[in-house]
Amino acid sequence: MARTRFRSDGGLTLRMGAVGLGLGALYVAFGVVLISYSNMAVGLIVTLGMAWGQWFFSDTLAMKSIGAQAVAPEQAPQLHAMIDRLCALADMPKPRVAVAVTDMPNAFATGRSPKHSTVCVTTGIMQRLDADELEGVLAHELAHVANRDVSIMTVASSLGLLAGFITRWGMFFGGGGNRDSKNNGNSVPFIVVLLVSMVVYFVSFLLTRALSRYRELSADRTGAYLTGKPSKLSSALVKISGDMARIPNRDLREAQSMNAFFIAPALNRESAGALFSTHPPLQQRLDQLARVGAELSEQV
């Protein structure tokens, strides 16, 4: 059987699995509390409906929010050719290609499944990076598509969405629940639901951010193996991160809602709180890419 140089990162997989399990346990616990103490059917339906809508229309929403336009092969032949070859190498269907006209250097991939996805680059990134570096960035984005990251992050964050919904609007929809004679009215069990919701919201927020960081690292890894040139992705990341720090605040504030999908976070300072960050620190990404480079260089 042919050997492959791609060694999966056991530690990363384990951490991702642990976070996933944690979120799953949280789901179950929250569901139990909800069912025993309240009658939040309306809330549940609305929130799940919102989460589904966000997932199903994710690429349209993302493209509209940054003002990206789909480009045909005649309009951007080099870009399309690069993506064509990467998709042939990775054996995946080719996503829609879009370009956003903005000086901010960044790239993202969205879409509910590999067959209905979009990869977008900004004109800023196309100006700053050379062909190999841009290809590394594209490979990272295609890895997000192949790993179904949009679906997974939507499912993971929909728990937080529900908890957040209850925390904010519970007062207006609450009530119902146990009408046993033991309880004095509806208010006591409802406060329990509210408190639990706040805790769940906070914990799921941290877990979802952690999951996002691990998936970024995973996409870096997959992308580097696809192109075979991890050092090019490293230099692209350095170029982009350096530039992000110099971009005036106006652009960054517009971009913050799109943060989770970008290749580099649209934040001005590294110290945005490591636990709250959607992306791993630059140094951690560079270290991982250096390890991939070493694995590729090992003699047989």
Place this chain on the structure above:
Amino acid sequence: MGFLDSILGRSRPPQADLDVLFSVPQAALSLESHGYRFAGQGAVCFRVAEGAAFTTVETEVRGLISTDAGTTVEQVDDSYGFRWLSVTAPQDDVTGLVTSLHAVNSSLTDAGFGSALLCSTVTFVASDDRRIALVYLYKRGTFYPFVPAGGDHRDNALELQVKVIVADDVPVEADLSRWLAIWGAPGL
């Protein structure tokens, strides 16, 4: 990649399917009977990876092929960061060419670079001197024809005709959007 692999982020780059290449001589016979001669040339296209290991494997591979009588190897780098090893073989020896191509593929795969392989081409010539490439996609294990028609146009009609001719001999790629255009491939 399986669903569980997706969730756990355990992605595996797809490995190449090598043995299907040996059905090309059969296709060459069918094409011959329709007037498309084998042009004595084929090529392997792969992604250049960084590092000393890759360079070593490449040198070995070139050494391997040039020991065969009558075959020459030439390296061409295209503008997309891919490398073509163009192999020329005697006019009537399709099997020999396919064996050389297979040797290249196996060496790369054994060294762990199977995921770097993109495609292989075997070139044929029509009676009006148009070049037709039978392209093999490693990751899909299927073939498709590619006929450049000057500039950046393809002769789709001829491609579809060739597809019908070889359809019984080799597995043809059913999804037309995967028929990657390989401009600037050697021999075309």
